[in-house]
Amino acid sequence: MKLKKTQLVNIAIILLLTLYFFTPIGFKAKVYLNRLISHNPVPVEERAQQILEDYDFKLVNSNGSSVNLSEHKGDVIFINFWATWCPPCVAEMPDLQLLYDAYGEKVTFLFIARDKKEKVSNFMMKKKYNLPVYFESGFTPKTLYSAALPTTFVIDKKGNIVVAETGSAAWNSQSVRSLLDGLLK
Known part of the structure; x- marks a missing residue:
């Protein structure tokens, strides 16, 4: 079974969102983002x-x-x-x-x-x-x-x-x- 391009993109997006929301890497990314947008x-x-x-x-x-x-x-x-x-x-x-x-x-x-x-x-x-x-x-x-x-x-x-x-x-x-x-x- 071959995956279509859109399916690969969807899988990649899901993986990135999972990393961002549910891992220590995501926590560090949120901290960094907050430092960037601090006012x-x-x-x-x-x-x-x-x-x-x-x-x-x-x-x-x-x-x-x-x-x-x-x-x-x-x-x-x-x-x-x-x-x-x-x-x-x-x-x-x-x-x-x-x-x-x-x-x-x-x-x-x-x-x-x-x-x-x-x-x-x-x-x-x-x-x-x-x-x-x-x-x-x-x-x-x-x-x-x-x-x-x-x-x-x-x-x-x-x-x-x-x-x-x-x-x-x-x-x-x-x-x-x-x-x-x-x-x-």
Whole structure:
């Protein structure tokens, strides 16, 4: 039985789609694609900014130490919700590490993983990231809740949510650094 040209093309397409959606090669391709299409996050217009009023957000790090967002009220806060199984999340991690390296002493960074602790620990060690990772141990304040990953918020000292970004973004850009510098003044 000889296959027709269209049948061969269909088989090839099915194989490529299978590779893309169901293999580690596909995951890496999705990460790479997300890095290519990452954009600069855009600040929320001042008149549309929400205010974080509920700072009661309990978190725990991988060592079991607790922290509450309320301890950082009055700080510039950078919150990133992510997971190891999320290609856009993994795609923005190198930029987030660079931003953390530059601002980790000045800005409160909370990288909140919606994933299993063991997977997160293995991922962080494998990639040699030293980001401060936390896990939710209480309810997420309504203003910060999003089912989409990654979701990132930048909160100014007064509690205004000045950036609310969903999806992969170029976090180590000059525009983000300028924004943080302005918020820190």
